[in-house]
Amino acid sequence: MAFLTSLVFVVLAEMGDKTQLLAMAFAAKYRWQTVLWGIFVATLVNHLLAVVVGSYLTEFIPLQYVQIAAAASFILFGLWTIRGDELSGEDKSCRYNPFWTVVIAFFLAEMGDKTQLATVALAAQFNHALPVWLGTTTGMMIADGLGIMVGCVMGQRIPERVVKWCAAMIFYLFGLFGLYQSLPEQFLSWPAIAGCIGVLVILTYLAARMEKKVEPPCCMRESSGR
Incomplete structure (x- = not known):
């Protein structure tokens, strides 16, 4: 259960994420095998x-509180997905050794990214480090592998907003269900539930208003101009 849940959540979190865009960019410039191996090494270290961190949280904080925080974080991931990411300087190392360029760029791009935070939350929720680690790593490879395979061919045909909104809605469902399972019964009255949904609708509207348009990284632009 921990492995499959971790895999699904990371695949969803990666859809339209800056690291998936980074995979498309590097695949446009380097051999796809090099890009995949670089992503694999960077993800193994980063998600370990x-x-x-997530596994040791339960030694200091009661499990129920950790589960509530984890469920709430999934809703935040949904809002984050709608708002979107911006590529900053992770793609500027295009001129260096391909393998280590990919490893370093992906490791830095994942620091503090929603997929890394999702990994922390999942490890805290399930309290099983190994299946979560393997699941999130596999999820990253699947999502970024899809980015490598179809990004350059179909990137202009698949609306980015459709992908992001579908992923965000699934995050919402898992987050709300997790809160329903973890919160004490006195917090689960119909007025409280309706209020929670109302707040979520407002936050979703605000996140959509702040939605960021991501430009293709330098490697992709250089490749397309060849």
């Missing part, structure tokens, strides 16, 4: 740090 995340599951260690």
